[in-house]
Amino acid sequence: MGKKDKNKKKGKGAEKTAMKTDKKLAAKQKKMLKKLEEIDIAEVIGRLEEEEARIKTVSEEICASAPTPRSNFTLVAHPEKEELILFGGEFYNGQRVSVYNDLFFYNVNKNEWKQIRSPSGPTPRSGHQMVAVAANGGQLWLFGGEHASPSQLQFYHYKDLWMMSLKTRSWEKISTSNGPSARSGHRMVVSKKKLFIFGGFYDNNQSYNYFNDVHIFSLESYTWLQVYIEGAIIPPPRSGCCMASAPNGSILVWGGYSKEKIKKDIDRGITHTDMYFLKPNKSAQNSTKYKWITTKTNGYKPLPLSSVSCTSAPNAMVYSFGGVMDVDENEEDLHGQFGNDLLALDLNSLTCHLIDNFKKKKSQNKHPKMSADETLAEAVNTISTTSTDGIFTVKVAGTGGSASTLPEMPSFFSNYKPDSLPSPRMNAGLCVCRGILYVYGGLFEEDNKQYTFNDLYALNLHKPEEWKVIIPNNMNVHDWIDSESSDSDDGDDCEDSGEETKSESEMETELFFFFCKYLEARTLFLNIFFNLINRQTLLCENLA
Template sequence: MGKKGKKEKKVKGAEKTAAKMEKKVSKRSKKDEEDLEALIAEFQTLDAKKTQIIETSCPPPSPRLNGSLTPHPEKDELILFGGEYFNGQKTFLYNELYIYNIKKNTWSKIDIPNPPPRRCAHQAAAVPQGGGQIWIFGGEFASPDGEQFYHYKDLWVLHLQTKTWEQIKASGGPSGRSGHRMTYSKRQLIVFGGFHESTRDYIYYNDVYTFNLDSFTWAKLSPSGTAPLPRSGCQMTTNQDGSVVIYGGYSKQKVKKDVDKGTVHTDMFLLKQEGADKWVWSRLNPSGVKPTPRTGFSGTLGPNNRILLFGGVYDEEEEESIEGDFFNDIYMYDMGKNRWFTGQIKGPKTEK
């Protein structure tokens, strides 16, 4: 058998293994998720008592992680939604909505009727239409002890002009997941990767879906080329030409019973649309000073078609322990030149 035949056989074998694992995870997590659905329903009953829009000035939000902080597409504001907080004994999930005014350096909290259920590790994307919209997909809800997880596969839109939430019901979308990435490009949302976890099993994804903002329909893509390995928590940014850049991420796999091995990904990929239904993956090999391996970093598209990456953590994992090195450095990736370089921040000028 030639190299191509072996490669195709290997790919098909990997697809079958992934399908079996997804079925196994789905079966085992069903009971966990049924238990949590009742708790989510209780919280939604409380949310249903909100009948009017109330906006109040407030101090900065309480500590939380894995929320979404999204730039308003038409104003100098940031929109914070959701997140989680563990106080050492109990896990708290949020579906609060805060707005940060960049120029005034002020926070306000907005209570809006019928919000999405409490969640973290979801994705949010800003869309510049109708006075500005924030689209939310997926994420997870955790039990108070942090041992059980419910993974959402719902899609919501926050209409910023009217301050209203709307759930968009469309079939054929991604399965329930968290840690995925979503971006806006050419009248569509693009969702990539993520993971689904139950008390005993987990699965990481590298599938790609688009949601058409004109027809309100989902489509699962089958790009040609070499795709990234399954992962969560990567950086996903839209280029000026509408193509998508993927960097880094994290995944884990079982090496033996009750022992998992984590992988910190440092590779880069480009996903490009070359026709109405044709998408292509290609691997990028950038030059320059690349970021050291890390996860949990934040990234955004900056001026001059550059991706700005900040912070993160690198965990040294042993069988019984984990140690993390945290970062506060900045790297920039020039998408036009395919080059990484370190970012230098100049402080305010001091008078002599």
Template sequence: MGKKDKEKKKKGLGAEKTAEKTEKKLKLKSKKDLAAKGEDDIEKIVKQIEAEEKKRKEVKELTVQPPSHRSNFSMTAHPDNPEIVFFGGEYYNGSKTQMFSDLLIYNTKRSSWTQIQSPAGPPPRSAHQAAIVSQGGGQLYIFGGEYTSPTESQFYHHKDLWCYHFSSKRWEKIEAAGGPSGRSGHRMVVFKHFLVVFGGFHDNLRDSKYFNDVYSFDLNNRIWKKLETIGAGPTPRSACQMFLTLDGRKLINPNIISRPEGGRRICRPEGEGMTHTDMFLLSVDKHDETFSKWRWQVVKQVGNRPSMRTGLASALAKDRVFMFGGVQDKEDESEDEESDEEDSGNFFNELYTVQVEGERATWHLVTLTGKKEPTEKKSRRKDKEGVGEEEEVEKMESMVLDGEEEENKQGPTTLTVESGAFTISSTIGTMETGEKSKEGVPVNKDVFTPSPRFSSGLVYKSGILYLFGGIWEDGEKDLTLKDFYSLDSVKLDTWNTIIESDIQSMEWFGSDSKDDEDDDEDEDGMDTD
């Protein structure tokens, strides 16, 4: 070895030792800070919770009230039963964060809630992923996610894989090497007899790391495998939307978001989030029977695409994917970079659909038609209004022709209305509406739509969309919701309320910038002697 090589090796060893010393100092400082807050090390907390779960011996099936306020939970439709399965999530009340590990089942036929308390279950988590398969009498798989300490001073990213067996009502922790590293905000879908995991992020409060790796878990042989991919694929990111194509042979990553999926959307300078609107197709090599070689391809997007946003909720239906809500952060370059104040973003309550054929994806903004109202018979309506059938037909044909000419001249046009913290956009010319009204039956345009939100749950079951929970920000308040709605995906008339919103009566224990400003103004305006 030459003299220069020896010097380089010494410098390398010196850098490693310095990094180790720095890490030890940071851990020691962290322990002191935690002791002052009355908190244990987060890894120790998670192990204690898991140990307590193992002490439970019997399975309990309880009839319970609906879920409490929460976001970043999993909400999965059972493929064989009229059930929607909820697991985990988080709730922040302005002072402390509460994590959940409850397993709740909503029966869509009876509109009832059941909680399964089973021994040795997974520790609490949020921003994890869940998938249900029919094999073995029905199995729910849970992978990854994060655990946040009550004071939000520590984060722990899980890398464990769990299976809940519906037949025995028992949890099983699957021990299999070679899986993804600890992460949250990733995505997981079922492809044939595999679980496929993509992306995610890891945050230890000092730095954030995003992933774009792809793993598969063989459900038959219980083996993890990191997949080999070729082609120009997505950059590292988290909180994307991922689903199977209609033929069930390929995976789609649309409207991918690179943003930590926690409720407060915490973002430090070194881990600043970026929003993407690209879309990719991931397909297995046709000549590879081992399903280990995959190819990325860029998908061309057309139609009425959503604006940049994060925190959408998505649900795969028979012939399309529905997406609801989301939030777009406001960027104000004029503000002081060191300012701790947070502006509310643009929140959305739009419903979109996307259909993928080949390497082309078509977006539609859904326009609800409203409930149909019973009316007088057609003949009576004609006499009453004094409008003949021929005249009505001519008017309708004229309107259609005028609309087509205008669209050909200008193309789709977008109307944006701003109101407070919300920006609502709609595009004319690329709308998707529900089941057409029969002739002579007018439509009530006063439809109900759930309030804007992000990090909610959306699922498709037996032709019905179900939407639950999420977060809406009001100034510095991060209000977590627990309302529940349904929508007929064929009629697309109006959202029906299953559980009403209680946002007006919610308690908030953190600071409220608006109230604080009002108090300051009152104090400044007081007369002093």
């Protein structure tokens, strides 16, 4: 009993410490928001809802150009027409984040974009999920997502469910109980007249939580169903995974990303490479009992990437594109290595293969012989041990759960010149419409800069030999504003610790000074070395 009470007191002490830490973080954030003159995120959402309510009629406008660059949006194919539908997303220019709730329809045959404005629709968000179904003339179903404040100090996570009638172009908020908690980065697919939602995360900049729960919404009764998971196997929590529905009613989940706290102020990022089937219990009709089982693919082995784009196609095929791998650069920094692999997965045989038989256009681009993805593959084959910079570590977790980091790999995008292949990226839009695979937008990072795209590519899946460039990737239009937030944050930290910050010019001067001293020392050493050799030679000659 004594030990039990003692442990109980320890638990309460830890809880109080956590509460104090949260209060300190909240106070610091409040101070920063006041300095930036940024209003509370909940008030922002309220104002946005009022703006949506002021729209009274549905309107359509033909766009002069494609939607603005963005990532973490949704792109789906119209269930009955040769159209693509794009909603939401975000854009970061180095200082401020812009979040969108604009809705676009792209007519494939006319090469025409239309923006649709409807009364009382979803407020701006990114990291949400949207699917299209053919019921009642076509419907869009949208769930969750997040809204980041311009400074990225505040985040609002949604747990709302929306339906748009493609016939009337009107939104309806579906209010029903027992739904998922607020989240973004989750995945949602439709199967057998049901919506399946898995995973995601919640992060308010003070604490975070990753999910591995399953939620099912009936498209017939418009209710959230009670889900029973049988067995001991459950996928670890994650966000940004790939998810697809098989013809037999099973749901396939693989990959993704999560974080876990290993020490105070130290998080570990985990890139998941495992794969699971969520199989229904077919012993009882209309049962909501399911069981997770582990599985693996045959054929090509995908690289350990996260934020991979994924879409389903007819004939039980799933296609994935791009993604990012965190790399420990020099035990002080992490940077992402991006891919542009296009993979095809047969859900019946679970056979994966790489689509790489493209007819590449001749380019004057002086690249190294290996592609970015080949370099990634080589890095995977030369795995080193896990290391940490004291703040964040990276772990690649497969079915065995072993940890690893990847060595530094050269940059390819700095030399990239537009050709017929989509460049490496993550969180792009990917969908299949009438046998054509489309890739739109996404994000690339290099040298602490983000490049957000609005290019568009098409690939005939019946003859996947060459990408068609509909909207080229113009690197000259990517404006980036160097962020001052990191400098101000560092300044605040230095005030707390009594240390003094140094400008970049001062640091460069110091580095140049040390480099000159190094050259002097090196010259002195060589002079001494050669003098010793000369003396030794003279001594030998005299002895002879």
